[in-house]
Amino acid sequence: VIFKNSDDASIVIAQEIAALIKEKQAKQNYCVLGLATGSSPIKVYEELVRLHKEDNLSFANVIVFNLDEYYPMEITNVQSYHYFMHEHLFNHIDILPENIHIPDGTVSQKDLYQYCIDYELKINAVGGLDFQLLGIGRTGHIGFNEPGSHPNSGTRIITLNHITRSDAAEAFFGIENVPKRAITMGIGTIKKAKRIVIMAFGHKKAPVVKEAIEGAIKSDIPASYLQEHKNTTFVLDQEAAGEL
Ligand code: GLP
Numbered sequence: 001v002i003f004k005n006s007d008d009a010s011i012v013i014a015q016e017i018a019a020l021i022k023e024k025q026a027k028q029n030y031c032v033l034g035l036a037t038g039s040s041p042i043k044v045y046e047e048l049v050r051l052h053k054e055d056n057l058s059f060a061n062v063i064v065f066n067l068d069e070y071y072p073m074e075i076t077n078v079q080s081y082h083y084f085m086h087e088h089l090f091n092h093i094d095i096l097p098e099n100i101h102i103p104d105g106t107v108s109q110k111d112l113y114q115y116c117i118d119y120e121l122k123i124n125a126v127g128g129l130d131f132q133l134l135g136i137g138r139t140g141h142i143g144f145n146e147p148g149s150h151p152n153s154g155t156r157i158i159t160l161n162h163i164t165r166s167d168a169a170e171a172f173f174g175i176e177n178v179p180k181r182a183i184t185m186g187i188g189t190i191k192k193a194k195r196i197v198i199m200a201f202g203h204k205k206a207p208v209v210k211e212a213i214e215g216a217i218k219s220d221i222p223a224s225y226l227q228e229h230k231n232t233t234f235v236l237d238q239e240a241a242g243e244l
Contacts, residue, residue: 014047034132073105103183132193140221144184153186
């Protein structure tokens with residue numbers, strides 16, 4: 001779906017999420033959301049906060065699992081995805097703290113393997129993701145599943161691609177400060193979501209969007225694996241759709 005601009009696109013995505021939360025509420029059920037970071041989802045979160053404040057949208061029945069976190073990373077660090085999510089969403093809504101899950105960048109090296117397995121089990125224990133929101137990196141990554149990621153991969157520690165680290169350099173005041181690794185949900189974890197919405201905005205994303213949507217399904221472009229998912233929508237602005 002191509003929108004004139006990212007604001008219009010974000011409002012429609014937020015409305016879909018709100019409708020799903022309300023549908024689950026009506027059935028006295030909880031709603032399991034997979035959430036993303038980066039600049040792309042900011043306006044979606046802003047709109048969800050607005051719906052909470054002005055339209056009585058409650059997040060009391062919402063359980064969230066974030067896609068990824070840098071490793072190592074303190075949760076109080078302003079560059080952490082923990083900080084980002086609280087700043088843009090969690091601090092402004094009525095979600096219960098025990099329903100927030102974000103990969104923990106402070107886990108010790110020796111506990112990491114088990115930690116990742118447990119993260120995956122927690123998602124499965126609540127019945128899997130009802131909805132997964134995604135952005136896309138210029139390498140074609142989703143979450144932090146860099147090129148080479150296996151289609152059945154689960155939550156794990158990965159090494160960040162140089163392009164990904166250089167894209168993050170500004171936020172970290174220099175590429176040398178960007179962590180070299182991250183914890184991320186896998187392609188397999190993401191693909192198990194019942195519904196996926198992936199956003200891409202701006203002309204810099206146009207080449208990778210073309211590859212992900214029109215190119216071959218291959219591990220060089222992890223987002224291309226979404227072509228195999230039954231209920232995924234790419235939501236683009238006109239710039240990101242420029243090479244389709
Ligand atoms: C980071 C995140 C991804 C995100 C990507 C794109 O790498 N781990 O989940 O999709 O950035 O970010 P942006 O939306 O700022 O372009």
